[in-house]
Amino acid sequence: MRSSAPDILVAVWQVIATRGIDAVSFRSVAAAADVSVGRVQHHFPTRTGLIRAAARHMIDSASEAFPETDARTLLTHPFSGAEGRRSGTAVYYAFVAASATDPEIRRTLRDARAGVSEALAREVGKSAATRLLALAEGLTLHIHLGMLTSAAAQTLMGEALDACRRE
Incomplete structure (x- = not known):
């Protein structure tokens, strides 16, 4: 079970990779992260905020993986x-x-x-x-x-x- 905000954002990527960005919902992300819908909403109150945070996390992760x-x-x-x-x-x-x-x-x-x-x-x-x-x-x-x-x-x-x- 993954429950931290970064783990949830990685689950957003999994949903996008397998079903597309239109499939991102609290329910689909919760299932991918193996957490409750409430846990997802606790960290990200809106779908738009969830997707935006996932984009930011992807960029931040790449920056960490490939520092200057x-x-x-x-x-x-x-x-x-x-x-x-x-x-x-x-x-x-x-x-x-x-x-x-x-x-x-x-x-x-x-x-x-x-x-x-x-x-x-x-x-x-x-x-x-x-x-x-x-x-x-x-x-x-x-x-x-x-x-x-x-x-x-x-x-x-x-x-x-x-x-x-x-x-």
């Missing part, structure tokens, strides 16, 4: 084992889609991207950081859709990063 590091790691960490981690990518893109109508989720994702961009800019400059981040997002999507392997994406990103460093 070199440009290659910042850009390619979504590629490593991506074929086997489709659920994480699917959850991230569900939050990206939700950001179209939820300004708080949009701000959370934008702020996270800004932090990564700033870290990259210190190594390769602002313009190159912007280009490389856009490429990383596109490559991640291609891996998720089965259009590219992680290894191929790693190679393409390495080439792009090396080109930016030569500029």
Whole structure:
């Protein structure tokens, strides 16, 4: 039985990964977390707040897992084992889609991207950081859709990063 707020937020990710963001409800999250609906509502009084907190927790967890590091790691960490981690990518893109109508989720994702961009800019400059981040997002999507392997994406990103460093 998982009952802490972070455990409940991980259960939100599980629901999104298996059934989509529209399936997130107090009942579905409680079942995934093996807690009562009341426990979920105790931590998160509204469905919107629950989803927003889950998005924030995903960003915070990624930041903890990949503290400021070199440009290659910042850009390619979504590629490593991506074929086997489709659920994480699917959850991230569900939050990206939700950001179209939820300004708080949009701000959370934008702020996270800004932090990564700033870290990259210190190594390769602002313009190159912007280009490389856009490429990383596109490559991640291609891996998720089965259009590219992680290894191929790693190679393409390495080439792009090396080109930016030569500029």
